[in-house]
Amino acid sequence: MSTTSGEPQDGTLISKKRIGDDPAGFTALTELLTAAGDTAEDPIPVAIETPRGLMVAAIRATGRPVYAINPMAVARYRERHTVARAKSDHADAMTLANILRVDAHMHRLIPADAELTEAIAVLARAQQDAVWRRTKASNELRSLLREFHPVFLAAFADKSATNLAKPEARAILAIAATPATAAKLTRARVTAALRRAGRKRGIEALAEDIVDKLRRPGLRQPDQVEKAMGRQALALLATLDAACTGADDLEQAAAEEFRKHPDHAIITSFPGLADLTGARVLAEIGDDRRRFADARALKAYAGTAPVTRASGRSISITFRRIKNDRLAAAGWVWGFSAAANTGPAREHYLRRRAHGDRHSAALRHLVNKMLGQLFYCLQNGQEFDPAKAFGQPITTTPEPVAA
Structure with missing residues (x-):
């Protein structure tokens, strides 16, 4: 654990100490932060490589902002200062502290989900x-x-x-x-x-x-x-x-x-989302409305939004590989269930199939659309309305959904 100076923000090391994942270690952490100028009105943010665990829960309970930095991002930041690939706890702590000092605006706080949601x-x-x-x-x-x-x-x-x-x-x-x-x-x-x-x-x-x-x-x-x-x-x-x-x-x-959660009625109003699948979706997106800046961020997190790669005259659009695998798995079940039953969701699936999409691409497009609608409904406290979501239904000959 390391802390860097804030006045001026030149990255000078103020103090460092090795702590354990126990009450004594947490006490040592709070004392070190207090000595560095931490107050209730202006708490010092904490950067850590995991979003869960007893230490994270204890730090969040104090009201301090906590940033969970992806270990791969930490490794890339480390390479900015050395190419020797040397690694130590001290170097990692310094890297995490400098990430917040320089690029805190590029990272997000751990979502403030309700205890029931967790x-x-x-x-x-x-x-x-x-x-x-x-x-x-x-x-x-x-x-x-x-x-x-x-x-x-x-x-x-x-x-x-x-x-x-x-x-x-x-x-x-x-x-x-x-x-x-x-x-x-x-x-x-x-x-x-x-x-x-x-x-x-x-x-x-x-x-x-x-x-x-x-x-x-x-x-x-x-x-x-x-x-x-x-x-x-x-x-x-x-x-x-x-x-x-x-x-x-x-x-x-x-x-x-899940039935006790305030968002239960909104989430289960969507076709294909019942108690279990709805609980899986809520588990991954949480109930902190500030977690995603917009619907596009949620779609990228779920892996349904495509990735555009442009370099010179070359442009390619492919499906997203880096995603939340749990949410992607829940989305697949959600889309398959929605497309298998009569309704606007199935009509949209069939429209995409008629357009030339393969089964997986059509399902992904359907889930991508419904994720945007889910984001809007949760932000505005509204239940799903098929007429507003899909517009006028089309007339088509039903065909079985491929397994």
Whole structure:
């Protein structure tokens, strides 16, 4: 940690000290800032490379302005003073202090979101992480079953793929981890497993169908290899069960907190935004109305606004790669849901498809448009109005949305 002088602003080092991420370290920080001229009326701004953590929360609670500087930006600033690529905590602290001294106007304060919004962000991001872990665990388990137990995958195949995250599939796999055990299953055991999984209707018919499919002949691994793979499958199944349970519990918790937020009615008034997706969007954009200067800034943050590169006579327009990945993922789900249902949003999607856009480009254009509308509605406290947002609907022949 380093502090530089403010009168005159010549970047002279006033003091430096190494502190810990604990109460003693926070006390040392406040004492150092006070000695440097920090007051309640004119607090000294703090630059740090992370927007979260206990130290950041403690500093923000004191009312001091906090700037979270991207580590890549810090590295570029460091290269202005040395090309040796030397790195140390002291040099990084000096770089952060000089960033605020010289270019504070080029950086933004950490958004002043409400406590409820920060809680929603924690739950929504955790739920999104759980979903990604669930997908990863499901893919790993499917890959393993394809090597030694393809009959099970075929038994639970839905159209072209097997959803191993379904409770019924996980319950049956727990008692049929190998082709040998699957072939010996009785209808009674399968029925009991389906009931434990929460199945309410059509249990007897489904159990009979599953037993018949699991008894179909197929290629087999050697016995000892098959048993070993079965143990591995059960281990992956335990990981998948935990991810599914976590995703479901966090989804409910995030939705409950989101319903308490004042922006809930505005966000969920948009087509394609329900409690979970709306909570994910709110978690990333926050409720600090000063966070984004305009709608274009929000669109760039979400990655829906294109990037124009101009050099001489060469001009190229490409999609944005640097973005908030969580908001971009939520935007994809938002756009797909909005375009799949009848309404102005789908009409706009079809218009872009007729214009020549591919599926992903049309969805991105739709989300880009709705993000601008969301920015306006949040700034003005208005709910979504399809007539104002999309104008007069067009007449077109519906076509299925590509997966």
